Amino acid sequence: MSNPKRSNRAKDLKVRVCQAIDTRAAALIECALDLHAHPEIAFEEVRSAAALADRLRQAGLEVTLPAYGLDTAFAAEFGTTGPVLGIVAEYDALPGLGHACGHNVIGTSALGAALGLADLGDDLPGRIRLLGTPAEEGGGGKVFMAREGAFDGLDCAMMVHPADRNLSRFPLIAAAWMTATFHGRSAHAAATPEAGINALDGLVTAYNAIAALRQQVPGDHRVHAIIREGGTATNIIPDRAVGAFGLRAPSREALEALKIRVKDCLQAGAMAAGAQVEIVDDPVQYHELISNTPLADCFRTNAEGLGREFEAVEDLSGSNVASTDFGNVSHLIPAIHPMMATVPRGTAFHTPQFAQHCADDVAMTAMLDAAKAMAMTAIDIMCDADLQNDMKTAFRRATTQT
Protein backbone atom coordinates (compact mmCIF):
# COMPACT_ATOMS: atom_id res chain seq x y z
CA MET A 1 0.00 0.00 0.00
CA SER A 2 1.26 3.44 -0.72
CA ASN A 3 2.01 5.93 1.95
CA PRO A 4 -1.17 8.02 2.57
CA LYS A 5 0.87 11.20 3.06
CA ARG A 6 2.47 10.64 -0.33
CA SER A 7 -0.92 9.93 -1.85
CA ASN A 8 -2.29 13.26 -0.68
CA ARG A 9 0.71 15.01 -2.11
CA ALA A 10 0.25 13.18 -5.40
CA LYS A 11 -3.45 14.05 -5.46
CA ASP A 12 -2.72 17.74 -5.05
CA LEU A 13 0.00 17.72 -7.71
CA LYS A 14 -2.25 15.84 -10.13
CA VAL A 15 -5.00 18.45 -9.79
CA ARG A 16 -2.44 21.18 -10.41
CA VAL A 17 -0.87 19.49 -13.43
CA CYS A 18 -4.27 18.96 -15.07
CA GLN A 19 -5.14 22.61 -14.49
CA ALA A 20 -1.83 23.63 -16.04
CA ILE A 21 -2.52 21.53 -19.14
CA ASP A 22 -6.04 22.98 -19.40
CA THR A 23 -4.58 26.49 -19.24
CA ARG A 24 -2.35 25.57 -22.16
CA ALA A 25 -5.07 23.69 -24.07
CA ALA A 26 -5.59 26.24 -26.86
CA ALA A 27 -1.85 26.50 -27.54
CA LEU A 28 -1.46 22.72 -27.51
CA ILE A 29 -4.34 22.24 -29.96
CA GLU A 30 -2.82 24.89 -32.22
CA CYS A 31 0.48 22.95 -32.11
CA ALA A 32 -1.17 19.59 -32.90
CA LEU A 33 -3.03 21.11 -35.86
CA ASP A 34 0.14 22.84 -37.03
CA LEU A 35 2.06 19.54 -37.07
CA HIS A 36 -0.90 17.91 -38.82
CA ALA A 37 -0.95 20.58 -41.52
CA HIS A 38 2.79 20.22 -42.22
CA PRO A 39 3.53 16.48 -42.25
CA GLU A 40 7.18 15.49 -42.59
CA ILE A 41 8.46 11.96 -43.17
CA ALA A 42 11.15 10.03 -41.30
CA PHE A 43 14.38 11.96 -40.64
CA GLU A 44 12.99 15.03 -42.42
CA GLU A 45 10.98 16.38 -39.47
CA VAL A 46 12.88 19.67 -39.36
CA ARG A 47 9.85 21.92 -39.01
CA SER A 48 8.00 19.60 -36.61
CA ALA A 49 10.98 19.18 -34.27
CA ALA A 50 11.55 22.94 -34.29
CA ALA A 51 7.84 23.62 -33.61
CA LEU A 52 7.91 21.43 -30.50
CA ALA A 53 11.31 22.71 -29.35
CA ASP A 54 10.22 26.35 -29.75
CA ARG A 55 7.20 25.81 -27.54
CA LEU A 56 9.39 24.24 -24.86
CA ARG A 57 11.80 27.18 -25.04
CA GLN A 58 8.91 29.65 -24.81
CA ALA A 59 8.04 27.96 -21.50
CA GLY A 60 11.57 28.64 -20.29
CA LEU A 61 12.97 25.15 -20.77
CA GLU A 62 16.38 24.41 -22.20
CA VAL A 63 16.22 22.29 -25.34
CA THR A 64 18.97 20.38 -27.12
CA LEU A 65 18.28 20.19 -30.86
CA PRO A 66 19.72 18.26 -32.65
CA ALA A 67 20.28 15.56 -30.05
CA TYR A 68 21.72 12.06 -29.70
CA GLY A 69 23.19 12.02 -33.17
CA LEU A 70 20.03 12.76 -35.15
CA ASP A 71 19.33 16.11 -36.82
CA THR A 72 15.63 16.05 -36.01
CA ALA A 73 15.82 14.60 -32.49
CA PHE A 74 15.62 16.84 -29.44
CA ALA A 75 15.79 16.56 -25.67
CA ALA A 76 14.70 18.73 -22.76
CA GLU A 77 15.36 17.76 -19.16
CA PHE A 78 14.10 19.55 -16.08
CA GLY A 79 13.01 19.02 -12.49
CA THR A 80 14.48 18.46 -9.07
CA THR A 81 15.93 15.29 -7.58
CA GLY A 82 14.17 11.95 -7.61
CA PRO A 83 13.25 9.47 -10.31
CA VAL A 84 14.04 10.48 -13.88
CA LEU A 85 11.15 9.72 -16.20
CA GLY A 86 11.19 9.73 -19.98
CA ILE A 87 8.30 11.10 -22.00
CA VAL A 88 8.57 10.32 -25.68
CA ALA A 89 7.37 12.51 -28.53
CA GLU A 90 7.00 11.15 -32.08
CA TYR A 91 6.19 13.50 -34.95
CA ASP A 92 7.01 11.80 -38.23
CA ALA A 93 4.34 11.28 -40.89
CA LEU A 94 3.85 8.75 -43.66
CA PRO A 95 4.90 9.24 -47.28
CA GLY A 96 1.88 10.41 -49.28
CA LEU A 97 -0.56 9.96 -46.41
CA GLY A 98 0.35 12.72 -43.95
CA HIS A 99 -0.36 12.05 -40.28
CA ALA A 100 -2.09 8.72 -40.94
CA CYS A 101 -0.62 7.31 -37.73
CA GLY A 102 -1.49 10.40 -35.68
CA HIS A 103 2.03 11.27 -34.57
CA ASN A 104 0.94 14.92 -34.44
CA VAL A 105 -1.20 13.83 -31.47
CA ILE A 106 1.70 11.85 -29.94
CA GLY A 107 4.17 14.72 -30.21
CA THR A 108 1.78 17.27 -28.80
CA SER A 109 0.52 15.07 -25.95
CA ALA A 110 4.15 14.57 -24.88
CA LEU A 111 4.71 18.32 -25.13
CA GLY A 112 1.58 18.97 -23.06
CA ALA A 113 2.60 16.49 -20.36
CA ALA A 114 6.08 18.00 -20.15
CA LEU A 115 4.84 21.60 -20.02
CA GLY A 116 2.23 20.75 -17.39
CA LEU A 117 4.87 19.04 -15.23
CA ALA A 118 7.33 21.91 -15.76
CA ASP A 119 4.63 24.30 -14.53
CA LEU A 120 4.91 22.61 -11.11
CA GLY A 121 8.38 24.14 -10.80
CA ASP A 122 10.28 23.05 -7.71
CA ASP A 123 7.26 21.11 -6.45
CA LEU A 124 7.88 18.46 -9.12
CA PRO A 125 9.27 15.56 -7.06
CA GLY A 126 11.57 14.19 -9.76
CA ARG A 127 12.99 14.86 -13.19
CA ILE A 128 11.50 14.66 -16.66
CA ARG A 129 13.44 14.00 -19.85
CA LEU A 130 11.29 14.81 -22.85
CA LEU A 131 12.74 13.07 -25.91
CA GLY A 132 11.80 14.08 -29.43
CA THR A 133 12.28 10.86 -31.40
CA PRO A 134 12.23 11.01 -35.22
CA ALA A 135 11.55 8.30 -37.76
CA GLU A 136 9.33 5.78 -36.04
CA GLU A 137 7.75 4.91 -39.39
CA GLY A 138 10.68 3.00 -40.85
CA GLY A 139 14.00 4.36 -39.77
CA GLY A 140 14.14 3.40 -36.11
CA GLY A 141 15.10 6.78 -34.67
CA LYS A 142 14.87 5.47 -31.11
CA VAL A 143 17.28 2.64 -31.89
CA PHE A 144 19.97 5.14 -32.92
CA MET A 145 19.14 7.46 -30.02
CA ALA A 146 19.38 4.55 -27.57
CA ARG A 147 22.88 3.78 -28.88
CA GLU A 148 23.81 7.40 -28.12
CA GLY A 149 22.50 7.14 -24.55
CA ALA A 150 19.12 8.89 -24.88
CA PHE A 151 17.47 6.44 -22.49
CA ASP A 152 20.43 6.01 -20.09
CA GLY A 153 19.66 6.89 -16.50
CA LEU A 154 15.89 6.86 -17.00
CA ASP A 155 13.73 4.98 -14.51
CA CYS A 156 11.05 4.43 -17.14
CA ALA A 157 9.60 5.87 -20.34
CA MET A 158 6.11 6.42 -21.67
CA MET A 159 4.25 7.59 -24.72
CA VAL A 160 0.63 7.43 -25.88
CA HIS A 161 -0.44 6.43 -29.39
CA PRO A 162 -3.75 7.29 -31.11
CA ALA A 163 -6.12 4.46 -31.99
CA ASP A 164 -9.83 3.78 -32.38
CA ARG A 165 -10.20 2.71 -28.71
CA ASN A 166 -8.59 3.04 -25.29
CA LEU A 167 -6.14 0.26 -24.44
CA SER A 168 -3.61 0.27 -21.63
CA ARG A 169 -1.38 -2.00 -23.70
CA PHE A 170 -1.28 -3.04 -27.34
CA PRO A 171 0.30 -6.01 -29.12
CA LEU A 172 3.41 -4.52 -30.68
CA ILE A 173 5.51 -7.26 -32.19
CA ALA A 174 9.12 -7.65 -33.31
CA ALA A 175 10.02 -6.65 -36.86
CA ALA A 176 13.03 -6.93 -39.15
CA TRP A 177 13.77 -6.01 -42.72
CA MET A 178 16.12 -7.39 -45.36
CA THR A 179 17.08 -6.78 -48.95
CA ALA A 180 17.96 -9.58 -51.36
CA THR A 181 19.93 -8.83 -54.51
CA PHE A 182 19.96 -11.60 -57.10
CA HIS A 183 22.92 -11.67 -59.47
CA GLY A 184 22.69 -13.49 -62.80
CA ARG A 185 24.13 -13.02 -66.29
CA SER A 186 22.59 -10.93 -69.03
CA ALA A 187 22.11 -12.26 -72.53
CA HIS A 188 20.04 -11.45 -75.61
CA ALA A 189 16.58 -12.73 -74.68
CA ALA A 190 15.83 -13.96 -78.23
CA ALA A 191 19.20 -14.80 -79.74
CA THR A 192 21.01 -16.52 -76.85
CA PRO A 193 18.68 -16.89 -73.85
CA GLU A 194 20.47 -20.10 -72.90
CA ALA A 195 23.61 -18.04 -72.22
CA GLY A 196 21.84 -16.00 -69.59
CA ILE A 197 21.17 -16.50 -65.90
CA ASN A 198 17.86 -14.91 -65.08
CA ALA A 199 18.13 -13.04 -61.78
CA LEU A 200 14.45 -12.05 -61.94
CA ASP A 201 13.44 -15.71 -62.17
CA GLY A 202 15.44 -16.32 -59.01
CA LEU A 203 13.60 -13.53 -57.23
CA VAL A 204 10.16 -14.56 -58.49
CA THR A 205 10.75 -18.17 -57.45
CA ALA A 206 11.87 -16.96 -54.03
CA TYR A 207 8.80 -14.70 -53.80
CA ASN A 208 6.53 -17.65 -54.52
CA ALA A 209 8.37 -19.85 -52.03
CA ILE A 210 7.79 -17.15 -49.39
CA ALA A 211 4.12 -16.92 -50.41
CA ALA A 212 3.84 -20.66 -49.74
CA LEU A 213 5.78 -20.35 -46.49
CA ARG A 214 3.23 -17.85 -45.13
CA GLN A 215 0.69 -20.66 -44.82
CA GLN A 216 3.05 -22.78 -42.75
CA VAL A 217 4.00 -20.24 -40.10
CA PRO A 218 1.90 -19.29 -37.04
CA GLY A 219 -0.94 -16.87 -37.69
CA ASP A 220 0.78 -14.07 -35.78
CA HIS A 221 3.83 -14.09 -38.08
CA ARG A 222 4.02 -11.78 -41.07
CA VAL A 223 6.20 -11.63 -44.19
CA HIS A 224 5.82 -8.69 -46.58
CA ALA A 225 7.65 -8.58 -49.92
CA ILE A 226 8.04 -6.18 -52.82
CA ILE A 227 10.14 -6.28 -55.96
CA ARG A 228 12.35 -3.20 -56.27
CA GLU A 229 14.25 -4.05 -59.45
CA GLY A 230 13.40 -6.69 -62.02
CA GLY A 231 15.39 -5.92 -65.16
CA THR A 232 15.81 -3.08 -67.60
CA ALA A 233 14.43 -4.25 -70.97
CA THR A 234 12.41 -7.24 -72.15
CA ASN A 235 15.01 -8.23 -74.69
CA ILE A 236 17.72 -8.60 -72.06
CA ILE A 237 17.78 -11.48 -69.59
CA PRO A 238 17.91 -9.62 -66.27
CA ASP A 239 21.28 -9.99 -64.59
CA ARG A 240 20.07 -8.22 -61.47
CA ALA A 241 16.87 -8.26 -59.44
CA VAL A 242 16.25 -6.77 -56.02
CA GLY A 243 13.55 -7.61 -53.50
CA ALA A 244 12.76 -5.97 -50.16
CA PHE A 245 11.26 -7.97 -47.31
CA GLY A 246 9.63 -7.13 -43.99
CA LEU A 247 9.24 -9.80 -41.33
CA ARG A 248 7.29 -9.73 -38.08
CA ALA A 249 6.82 -12.17 -35.22
CA PRO A 250 5.63 -11.90 -31.62
CA SER A 251 9.13 -12.12 -30.12
CA ARG A 252 12.74 -11.60 -31.08
CA GLU A 253 13.34 -15.35 -30.85
CA ALA A 254 10.42 -16.19 -33.15
CA LEU A 255 11.60 -13.49 -35.53
CA GLU A 256 15.08 -15.03 -35.74
CA ALA A 257 13.54 -18.40 -36.62
CA LEU A 258 11.35 -16.77 -39.29
CA LYS A 259 14.38 -14.99 -40.77
CA ILE A 260 16.12 -18.32 -41.30
CA ARG A 261 13.12 -19.72 -43.16
CA VAL A 262 12.78 -16.64 -45.39
CA LYS A 263 16.49 -16.76 -46.18
CA ASP A 264 16.12 -20.43 -47.15
CA CYS A 265 13.39 -19.40 -49.61
CA LEU A 266 15.68 -16.72 -51.07
CA GLN A 267 18.52 -19.21 -51.47
CA ALA A 268 16.16 -21.76 -53.02
CA GLY A 269 15.00 -19.21 -55.60
CA ALA A 270 18.56 -18.33 -56.46
CA MET A 271 19.53 -21.98 -56.77
CA ALA A 272 16.59 -22.73 -59.06
CA ALA A 273 17.68 -19.96 -61.42
CA GLY A 274 21.38 -20.71 -61.14
CA ALA A 275 21.83 -17.21 -59.77
CA GLN A 276 23.60 -15.90 -56.69
CA VAL A 277 21.78 -14.03 -53.95
CA GLU A 278 23.21 -11.50 -51.59
CA ILE A 279 21.06 -10.95 -48.50
CA VAL A 280 21.56 -7.87 -46.38
CA ASP A 281 19.80 -7.55 -43.02
CA ASP A 282 18.70 -4.03 -42.15
CA PRO A 283 20.82 -2.93 -39.17
CA VAL A 284 17.68 -1.71 -37.41
CA GLN A 285 15.26 -4.23 -35.97
CA TYR A 286 12.25 -3.48 -33.80
CA HIS A 287 11.81 -5.58 -30.67
CA GLU A 288 8.43 -6.60 -29.35
CA LEU A 289 7.01 -4.22 -26.75
CA ILE A 290 7.28 -5.32 -23.13
CA SER A 291 4.45 -3.41 -21.52
CA ASN A 292 5.17 -2.75 -17.85
CA THR A 293 2.01 -3.88 -16.06
CA PRO A 294 2.18 -1.73 -12.90
CA LEU A 295 2.82 1.34 -15.05
CA ALA A 296 0.11 0.44 -17.56
CA ASP A 297 -2.38 -0.06 -14.71
CA CYS A 298 -1.41 3.28 -13.18
CA PHE A 299 -1.87 5.03 -16.53
CA ARG A 300 -5.22 3.35 -17.01
CA THR A 301 -6.49 4.45 -13.58
CA ASN A 302 -5.45 8.02 -14.32
CA ALA A 303 -7.09 8.00 -17.76
CA GLU A 304 -10.26 6.44 -16.30
CA GLY A 305 -10.32 9.38 -13.91
CA LEU A 306 -10.68 11.56 -17.02
CA GLY A 307 -13.76 9.58 -18.03
CA ARG A 308 -12.13 7.15 -20.45
CA GLU A 309 -13.28 3.54 -20.63
CA PHE A 310 -10.71 0.90 -21.44
CA GLU A 311 -11.08 -2.36 -23.30
CA ALA A 312 -9.16 -5.57 -22.79
CA VAL A 313 -6.43 -6.13 -25.33
CA GLU A 314 -7.68 -9.72 -25.62
CA ASP A 315 -10.82 -8.34 -27.32
CA LEU A 316 -8.77 -7.12 -30.28
CA SER A 317 -8.86 -9.25 -33.39
CA GLY A 318 -5.72 -11.39 -33.65
CA SER A 319 -4.64 -9.68 -36.84
CA ASN A 320 -4.55 -6.23 -35.25
CA VAL A 321 -0.82 -5.93 -34.69
CA ALA A 322 1.92 -3.44 -35.42
CA SER A 323 5.55 -2.81 -34.54
CA THR A 324 7.43 0.15 -33.11
CA ASP A 325 10.98 1.20 -32.29
CA PHE A 326 9.62 1.99 -28.81
CA GLY A 327 9.69 -1.81 -28.39
CA ASN A 328 13.50 -1.58 -28.23
CA VAL A 329 13.19 1.03 -25.47
CA SER A 330 10.98 -1.35 -23.48
CA HIS A 331 13.85 -3.87 -23.39
CA LEU A 332 16.11 -1.25 -21.79
CA ILE A 333 13.85 0.30 -19.16
CA PRO A 334 10.26 -0.14 -17.88
CA ALA A 335 7.97 1.35 -20.52
CA ILE A 336 4.36 1.75 -21.56
CA HIS A 337 2.76 2.50 -24.93
CA PRO A 338 -1.00 2.77 -24.22
CA MET A 339 -3.46 3.63 -26.97
CA MET A 340 -6.04 6.37 -26.71
CA ALA A 341 -9.33 6.59 -28.62
CA THR A 342 -8.62 9.36 -31.10
CA VAL A 343 -10.38 8.29 -34.31
CA PRO A 344 -13.82 6.70 -34.94
CA ARG A 345 -14.22 3.01 -34.25
CA GLY A 346 -12.94 0.85 -37.07
CA THR A 347 -10.63 3.48 -38.59
CA ALA A 348 -7.52 1.64 -39.71
CA PHE A 349 -3.97 2.90 -39.11
CA HIS A 350 -2.10 4.29 -42.12
CA THR A 351 -5.18 5.28 -44.13
CA PRO A 352 -6.29 8.70 -45.40
CA GLN A 353 -9.29 8.48 -43.03
CA PHE A 354 -7.00 8.05 -40.02
CA ALA A 355 -5.01 11.09 -41.11
CA GLN A 356 -8.14 13.17 -41.56
CA HIS A 357 -9.53 12.30 -38.12
CA CYS A 358 -6.28 13.19 -36.37
CA ALA A 359 -7.24 16.86 -36.71
CA ASP A 360 -10.80 16.43 -35.36
CA ASP A 361 -12.05 17.83 -32.05
CA VAL A 362 -12.19 14.26 -30.71
CA ALA A 363 -8.49 13.86 -31.54
CA MET A 364 -7.65 17.12 -29.78
CA THR A 365 -9.49 15.96 -26.64
CA ALA A 366 -7.56 12.69 -26.83
CA MET A 367 -4.30 14.64 -27.12
CA LEU A 368 -5.12 16.65 -23.96
CA ASP A 369 -6.27 13.55 -22.07
CA ALA A 370 -3.10 11.71 -23.08
CA ALA A 371 -1.02 14.65 -21.82
CA LYS A 372 -2.89 14.69 -18.50
CA ALA A 373 -2.84 10.90 -18.02
CA MET A 374 0.93 10.78 -18.69
CA ALA A 375 1.60 13.74 -16.39
CA MET A 376 -0.50 12.19 -13.60
CA THR A 377 1.23 8.84 -14.08
CA ALA A 378 4.60 10.59 -13.81
CA ILE A 379 3.50 12.14 -10.51
CA ASP A 380 2.28 8.79 -9.18
CA ILE A 381 5.63 7.21 -9.98
CA MET A 382 7.59 10.07 -8.44
CA CYS A 383 5.52 10.05 -5.24
CA ASP A 384 5.20 6.31 -4.70
CA ALA A 385 8.29 4.25 -3.88
CA ASP A 386 6.19 1.07 -3.88
CA LEU A 387 5.10 1.71 -7.44
CA GLN A 388 8.73 2.32 -8.41
CA ASN A 389 9.67 -1.04 -6.90
CA ASP A 390 6.76 -2.87 -8.52
CA MET A 391 7.68 -1.34 -11.87
CA LYS A 392 11.31 -2.45 -11.53
CA THR A 393 10.37 -5.95 -10.38
CA ALA A 394 7.97 -6.38 -13.31
CA PHE A 395 10.65 -5.20 -15.72
CA ARG A 396 13.23 -7.61 -14.30
CA ARG A 397 10.81 -10.51 -14.51
CA ALA A 398 9.81 -9.72 -18.09
CA THR A 399 13.32 -9.20 -19.37
CA THR A 400 14.80 -12.29 -17.78
CA GLN A 401 11.97 -14.37 -19.23
CA THR A 402 12.44 -13.16 -22.77
Ligand SMILES: [Zn+2]
Ligand atom coordinates in the same frame (compact mmCIF):
# COMPACT_ATOMS: atom_id res chain seq x y z
ZN1 LIG B 1 2.39 3.94 -37.96
Ligand SMILES: [Zn+2]
Ligand atom coordinates in the same frame (compact mmCIF):
# COMPACT_ATOMS: atom_id res chain seq x y z
ZN1 LIG C 1 2.45 5.29 -35.14
